[in-house]
Amino acid sequence: MISTDTDECRLATKSKDFYLDVIQGLRETPKRLSSKYFYDKKGDSLFEAIMHSPDYYLTRCEMEIFIRQAEEIVCRIAGQNTDFELIELGPGNCAKSIHLLHALTQVNVAFNYVPIDISENVINELRSFLPVHSPNLRFNGVVGDYFDALSVHSLSPGTRKVVMCLGGNIGNMTVAESNRFCAKLRSYLQPGDQCIIGFDLVKHPAIIQRAYDDRAGLTREFNLNLLTRINRELDADFRVDQFDHYCSYDPLTGAAKSYLVSLDDMVVSISGDLISFEKDECIWTEISQKYAKDQIHQMAADNGFSHTAEFMDSKSWFMDAVWTA
Ligand code: AVJ
Numbered sequence: 001m002i003s004t005d006t007d008e009c010r011l012a013t014k015s016k017d018f019y020l021d022v023i024q025g026l027r028e029t030p031k032r033l034s035s036k037y038f039y040d041k042k043g044d045s046l047f048e049a050i051m052h053s054p055d056y057y058l059t060r061c062e063m064e065i066f067i068r069q070a071e072e073i074v075c076r077i078a079g080q081n082t083d084f085e086l087i088e089l090g091p092g093n094c095a096k097s098i099h100l101l102h103a104l105t106q107v108n109v110a111f112n113y114v115p116i117d118i119s120e121n122v123i124n125e126l127r128s129f130l131p132v133h134s135p136n137l138r139f140n141g142v143v144g145d146y147f148d149a150l151s152v153h154s155l156s157p158g159t160r161k162v163v164m165c166l167g168g169n170i171g172n173m174t175v176a177e178s179n180r181f182c183a184k185l186r187s188y189l190q191p192g193d194q195c196i197i198g199f200d201l202v203k204h205p206a207i208i209q210r211a212y213d214d215r216a217g218l219t220r221e222f223n224l225n226l227l228t229r230i231n232r233e234l235d236a237d238f239r240v241d242q243f244d245h246y247c248s249y250d251p252l253t254g255a256a257k258s259y260l261v262s263l264d265d266m267v268v269s270i271s272g273d274l275i276s277f278e279k280d281e282c283i284w285t286e287i288s289q290k291y292a293k294d295q296i297h298q299m300a301a302d303n304g305f306s307h308t309a310e311f312m313d314s315k316s317w318f319m320d321a322v323w324t325a
Helices: 005-027 041-052 058-078 097-106 120-133 146-150 175-187 205-211 218-233 293-302
Strands: 084-089 111-117 160-165 194-200 243-250 255-262 266-270 273-277 282-289 306-312 318-324
Touching: 005 218, 005 266, 005 273, 041 058, 041 218, 058 084, 058 097, 058 194, 058 306, 058 318, 084 097, 111 120, 111 146, 175 293, 205 243, 205 255, 218 243, 218 255, 218 282, 293 306, 293 318
Parallel strands: 084 111, 084 160, 160 194
Antiparallel strands: 194 318, 243 255, 255 282, 266 273, 306 318
């Protein structure tokens, strides 16, 4: 394997950011770690398992929307009959969007698919999968930060844009952060451009609670894996068996929050920095925000979009909203 200076440099910067985020978060009160660090190799495969878990409904619901309603979604985004660029933020294995891509190739409209992901792995997988699966698809994968990639450089200026953010990824932001994200997204778009955003909807609290504390213990393992990753990549000595997974859903705010609970008083070294934990102290590791339909309509309006269409699964548990700038 050949590794160039820039590769090594990028790697070094990456793990430095990870280290700084971890140390800063654990020095805060209350302590916190960012859910964006869940996704190392083990985390990716645990998340894959979660998506297949009977207790985790989000993926199945959104999949149903894309399987059953792809043609209607296509009407909303390709109706104008102009060429466009279909940009997907965080495409994963593209299992949902592939249905939309197929439906789009059935209608007479030219488009270029641009998956953008921070993970080089994800983009490389798509580079080998897409040409086999959809030989006629024009696509151009981009590795990078969503907004860096969205800035005109990597995209064709003047071409109409449709930006997808599926999977309830927006749920990993607080409501305030989501509003900032939508406002920023809007600032990269021109009137007539669109976005398709996946929102997990409020529902019986017990269903949501179960999704983030599944009976097979996959979410627990997924949450705890963050400590294993910190041990390995940041030379730390967390005793992972001395932490518990805890999730609580608050129906009044729509926030499902996950925590790691320290089971004892302890001191942990992270690359030589010492962090102490009290028995029962919690590290907040994730938010998965749920939305009421009205809140989604309001979020569109507040950030310069009109809420053009909405697509829901048969249980009305998940919504893909189409917004027009
Ligand atoms: C990938 C952000 C949609 O919050 O539901 C799954 C991640 N965390 N189980 C979510 C997750 C715990 C997931 N998203």
